[in-house]
Amino acid sequence: MPAAPRAPRLPYDWLLALRFLREGRAQTLLILLGITLGVGVIVFLTALIDGLQQNIIARTLGVQPHVTVSAPDDRVRAAWPRTDAGTPLLSQASPRAQRLRSIPGWQQTATGIAALPGVRDVAAIVSGPASAVRGQAERQVALLGVVPGEYQRIVPLDSYLVEGNLRLQAGEAAVGTELARELGLRVGDRLRLQTATRDDVFIVAGLFTVGVREADERWVFVPRRSAQTLLELEGGATHIQVTVDDIFAATQVAESIGDRYDVKSESWMQVNRQLMTGLRSQSASSSIIRFFVLVSVAFGIASVLAVSVAQKQREIGILRAMGTRRTMVLRVFLIQGGVLGVAGSLLGALAGTGLALLFANLALNPDGTPVVPVMITPSLFVTAVLTATVTGLVAAALPARRAARLDPVEAIRNG
Amino acid sequence: MADGVPVLALKGVRHTYGQGDTATEVLHGIDLAVHPGEFTALIGPSGSGKSTLLNLIGLLEQPTHGEILIDGAPTATLDDNGRSALRNRALGFVFQFHHLLPAFSALENVLMPTLVNGGRAGAGSVAEAMALLEAVGLGDLHGRRPAQLSGGQQQRVAIARALASRPRLLLADEPTGNLDTHTADDIFALFRRINREQGLAFLVVTHDPRLAARCDRVVQLVDGNIVADHRQGQTP
Numbered sequence: 001m002p003a004a005p006r007a008p009r010l011p012y013d014w015l016l017a018l019r020f021l022r023e024g025r026a027q028t029l030l031i032l033l034g035i036t037l038g039v040g041v042i043v044f045l046t047a048l049i050d051g052l053q054q055n056i057i058a059r060t061l062g063v064q065p066h067v068t069v070s071a072p073d074d075r076v077r078a079a080w081p082r083t084d085a086g087t088p089l090l091s092q093a094s095p096r097a098q099r100l101r102s103i104p105g106w107q108q109t110a111t112g113i114a115a116l117p118g119v120r121d122v123a124a125i126v127s128g129p130a131s132a133v134r135g136q137a138e139r140q141v142a143l144l145g146v147v148p149g150e151y152q153r154i155v156p157l158d159s160y161l162v163e164g165n166l167r168l169q170a171g172e173a174a175v176g177t178e179l180a181r182e183l184g185l186r187v188g189d190r191l192r193l194q195t196a197t198r199d200d201v202f203i204v205a206g207l208f209t210v211g212v213r214e215a216d217e218r219w220v221f222v223p224r225r226s227a228q229t230l231l232e233l234e235g236g237a238t239h240i241q242v243t244v245d246d247i248f249a250a251t252q253v254a255e256s257i258g259d260r261y262d263v264k265s266e267s268w269m270q271v272n273r274q275l276m277t278g279l280r281s282q283s284a285s286s287s288i289i290r291f292f293v294l295v296s297v298a299f300g301i302a303s304v305l306a307v308s309v310a311q312k313q314r315e316i317g318i319l320r321a322m323g324t325r326r327t328m329v330l331r332v333f334l335i336q337g338g339v340l341g342v343a344g345s346l347l348g349a350l351a352g353t354g355l356a357l358l359f360a361n362l363a364l365n366p367d368g369t370p371v372v373p374v375m376i377t378p379s380l381f382v383t384a385v386l387t388a389t390v391t392g393l394v395a396a397a398l399p400a401r402r403a404a405r406l407d408p409v410e411a412i413r414n415g
Numbered sequence: 416m417a418d419g420v421p422v423l424a425l426k427g428v429r430h431t432y433g434q435g436d437t438a439t440e441v442l443h444g445i446d447l448a449v450h451p452g453e454f455t456a457l458i459g460p461s462g463s464g465k466s467t468l469l470n471l472i473g474l475l476e477q478p479t480h481g482e483i484l485i486d487g488a489p490t491a492t493l494d495d496n497g498r499s500a501l502r503n504r505a506l507g508f509v510f511q512f513h514h515l516l517p518a519f520s521a522l523e524n525v526l527m528p529t530l531v532n533g534g535r536a537g538a539g540s541v542a543e544a545m546a547l548l549e550a551v552g553l554g555d556l557h558g559r560r561p562a563q564l565s566g567g568q569q570q571r572v573a574i575a576r577a578l579a580s581r582p583r584l585l586l587a588d589e590p591t592g593n594l595d596t597h598t599a600d601d602i603f604a605l606f607r608r609i610n611r612e613q614g615l616a617f618l619v620v621t622h623d624p625r626l627a628a629r630c631d632r633v634v635q636l637v638d639g640n641i642v643a644d645h646r647q648g649q650t651p
Contacts, residue, residue, distance in 0.1 A: 006541070008523060012530040023518040318514045321475060323503020323580075324531045325496050409475045412510065 013328055016319075017335035024308055028340070031304040035344025036351055038297035039388050042290045043352025043380060048359070049286045051375035053279050057247065060272055063215050065123075065154045065241035066250040069113065069257055069265045071101040100128045102236025109261050110240050116260075118244050118253050121153040124237035126227040132175070132220060133192040134183045141179065141220045143193065145227020154241045157208060157221070163187050164206035168223045173202035176216035177209045193220065195230045202226070294391055297344075301337055301395035309333065309403040316403055317411025330404040337396020338389055345388030349381050420487040421448040422505075422583045422616045423472060428481035430467055441467050443639045444481070449584065452614040454607065456627040459636035465620050466588070468636065472618065473506060473586050474498045486583055503531055507577030511589035514573065515561040521548060521572045522557035528580040547575040551605060567598035574605060578615075585609075587619045591626065603629065 008015050021028045103109060106124055114122040126145035131138050148168045152158060157166055157174075164187040166174050173191055175183075185191060189204045202222060210216055228234050240263075244253045250267035258265040269276050309316070316329055356374040363371040430442040441464045449455055459465050470476045471483060474490060483490050485505050493501065507528075515524045525544040548557050551571040553564075561569050570590065577585055587606070591599035603626055610617055619630065627633050628647075635643035 008526070008530070015530065019516075019518040314514060315516050318508075318510075318516070319527070319531070320499070321473065321502065321508050322528045322531055322576075323499045323501075325499045327496075328531070409470050412514065 013331040013335055016332045017339065020308065020312065020332070021336055021339065024311070027304050027308065031300055031340055032344045032347065034300040035297050035340060035388060035392075036347040038293045038300075039345040039348025039384050040351035040355065041348075042293055043349050043376075043384050044355045044359075045286055045289060045352075046380055046384075047352065047356040047374040047376045048372065049282060050377075050380070051356075051360075051373040053282065054375050055373040056275070056279065059211070060275060061247065061268060063155055063210050063212050064268050064271070066244045066247055067242035067254045067257065067265060067267050068271065069103065069109070069240040069242065069261075069263050070238060071103045072262055072264050074099065074101070100231060100233065100238060102126075102233045102238060103240060103263055106237040106240060109263065110237075112260065113240060113242060113257055116253065116256060118246065118249060120243045120245055121150075123147070123150040123154045123241045124224075125151065125239050125241060126224055126231060126233055126236065127238050128195070128227070128231040128233075130220070130230065131194045132179065132183060133194060134185060134189070137183050139179060139182060140218070141193075142218045143195070143227055143230060144219060144221050145224040145231075146221055147224050148221075151241075154243055160208040160210045162207045162209050164204070166206045166208070166221070168205070168221060170223060170226070171202055172205035172223070174206035174208060174221040175204055176219050177207050178213065178216035179218065179220070180204070180207050182217070191220075193222070193230060195232075197232060198230050200226065200230060294387065297388065298391045298395040301340055301392050302398055304340075305333060305337060305396050305399035306402070308336070309399045312403075313406060313411045316406050317408040320406070320408035321412065326404040329406075330400045333400030333403050334393055334396050337392040337394075337400070339392075340396075341389040341392020342385065344392075345385040348388070349384045352384075353381075419451060421450045421484075422486055423447070423449040423618070424482075424484040424487070425472070426482040426484070428468075428471060428478045428483060430464075430471060430476075431479045440479075441639050442471075442478070445639075445641060447634065447641065447644075449616050449618055451583070451616055452610070454610045454617045454631040455619070456630035456633045457618060457620045457636060458622070458624075458627050458633060463636045464639040465636055469586060469588055469618075469620055473508060474502050503528060503580055505583045507580065507582035507585040509570070509573050509577050509585065509587040509590045511592040515569055515576070517561050520558050520560060521553060521564065521575075524561070524572055525575045525579050527576060544575070544579060547578055548572070550578075550609075551575045566594055567601060570594065570598075570602055571605065574602070574609075578609065578613075582615070584616045584618060587617065589620060589622065591621070591623065599623070599626070 010018065110122050110124050113119055123146065128143055130141055130143040132141045146168070148157070148166055162177055164174070168174060173193070175185060175191070180186070183191070185204050187204055187207060191202050191204050193200055193202060208216075210219070222230075224237075228236060231238075242253070242257070244250050247268070251269050254265045254267040254270065257263065319329065353376050356376060359372050360370040360374045365371055425445050425447040428442055428445040429440060431438050431440045433439055445468065457465055457468070467476070471478050474483075474485075477491070485501060490498065490501065515521075516527065519527070522541070522544055525547055526540060529540045529544070545554060545557060548554050551574055553568060553571055553575070556564065556568065561572070564572065570593075590606075591602050594602060606617060606619070607629070609615055619626070621627055630647075632646045633643070634641055
């Protein structure tokens with residue numbers, strides 16, 4: 001006794017589409033493999049490039065504020081009083097050398113900036129050139145006068161600490177490990193800092209390694225008050241450093257600061273123009289690769305479905321003779337494209353993610369971080385699957401239209 | 416015999432293939448009426464226009480001139496969807512080759528006309544389809560794929576499928592042309608039984624004079640004209 005017959009659970013169009021896919025097993029598997037590979041490549045590539053870019057940006061912003069505000073450039077004003085309109089005035093003006101200046105009214109400015117939308121933290125610092133002298137050795141350094149609690153929110157200096165502390169109490173300094181090596185400094189040693197007009201002696205209280213040569217070789221942190229004295233900027237601040245909520249909106253924030261206050265305001269993107277150009281062209285080339293992979297996937301789906309339509313001509317004719325509408329035939333083939341797209345892209349997204357994670361876990365730096373950083377976000381997943389599904393539908397449109405337009409008489413006769 | 420509204424009426428149907436200089440008229444004004452319960456054979460040599468006539472009656476093509484009425488309703492003004500719906504509702508097709516969908520079981524093939532255009536198959540339609548399969552002697556084989564059935568069995572499934580939407584007229588194009596004599600006789604006997612039991616009208620295109628001799632009415636088509644149309648007593 002055979003099992004009691006059951007009604008098919010699926011609606012007609014899905015029933016036909018899925019059964020057709022199952023019937024053409026080899027073709028279906030082949031095109032699934034194609035989509036899987038294509039989407040896998042896209043996901044892997046994107047994870048790799050996103051990870052790399054995020055890593056580069058994180059390294060860059062590890063030692064930089066998102067927005068740097070400084071005193072406006074000194075401009076040369078015409079010495080002559082303004083003449084009547086129409087009277088030509090000949091004058092020769094040569095640009096002035098920029099001297100170290102404090103931001104006028106920096107306290108109010110800093111408070112104002114902190115209240116702007118999108119701004120996270122603000123720190124006022126005093127920075128200028130100095131020489132670090134110990135015995136016979138002398139090095140040019142960048143003197144950074146900070147209030148540690150405030151500055152810590154801009155650059156996570158604590159996380160770079162190697163030895164000692166970074167509390168920067170009066171008379172204390174913190175230096176990079178490279179500079180310490182060059183000057184033979186250890187925690188507790190004395191260090192003389194000289195500027196053009198003044199000098200002072202500090203105790204080295206902390207050593208740090210940022211991982212950026214420029215910083216490790218040249219940065220010397222001292223209390224803000226000490227730097228003000230050394231640089232003859234009593235009560236002043238040369239820079240207001242700003243972090244923002246969205247690092248890619250830093251330029252807008254910088255511009256709005258520049259619009260509100262008479263200061264020079266630059267975002268990290270403007271400071272690191274070359275880096276940004278590099279990242280952008282990298283993104284562009286990866287977009288081009290992704291586009292062409294997607295196009296080839298689309299052609300794959302389209303050609304396999306076109307073959308399927310040709311093979312199923314007679315069946316389509318019969319279905320039409322039974323009273324199946326054109327739109328229903330269209331749907332049957334669109335569903336096939338969509339199903340292929342969804343299934344292939346899910347497999348591909350998994351494969352690409354697996355490959356990326358494998359890559360990230362295979363090669364590790366001594367400190368355990370991956371040599372090849374990868375970034376896999378849910379949005380990458382969703383985008384890949386959505387794109388491949390839409391691609392599948394678009395690719396199926398042409399064969400589906402052909403199937404729907406088949407003349408049933410011809411189809412039955414030729415099939 | 417010819418009482419009530421005919422299930423099929425053709426009025427002055429002409430059909431031309433091609434255009435301009437290459438235009439060829441294959442049907443030259445066909446008038447024909449088929450009444451409920453009538454079992455009609457359409458015979459004629461190759462190239463006489465039989466297939467074209469069947470395609471027109473089956474609403475798969477539209478005549479160049481003239482009118483085709485199904486159950487008294489004109490069809491000329493219907494769009495593709497309207498013709499599809501009418502095909503589904505009023506007509507059943509049996510072809511020379513069974514034309515079953517190979518990916519579906521016998522039962523699913525029979526359910527297909529019910530499912531067409533978005534319908535779902537409830538328990539009721541499954542029971543009906545099973546009854547049809549049993550009526551054609553295949554109740555036990557409902558789960559088999561067409562490839563697992565013999566030629567005669569496949570044609571029986573195709574007949575059950577043609578009956579699934581309870582049509583008013585069953586159109587058969589050389590339904591036994593692909594079968595051996597013995598199986599052909601079985602299939603024809605099945606046609607006659609359905610015709611007798613359900614009062615369904617049949618229009619059977621055939622080359623086989625033996626089969627034509629067993630129909631109630633024989634319409635002969637030659638060169639696009641009906642040259643003979645006679646009713647005959649059925650030989651049991």
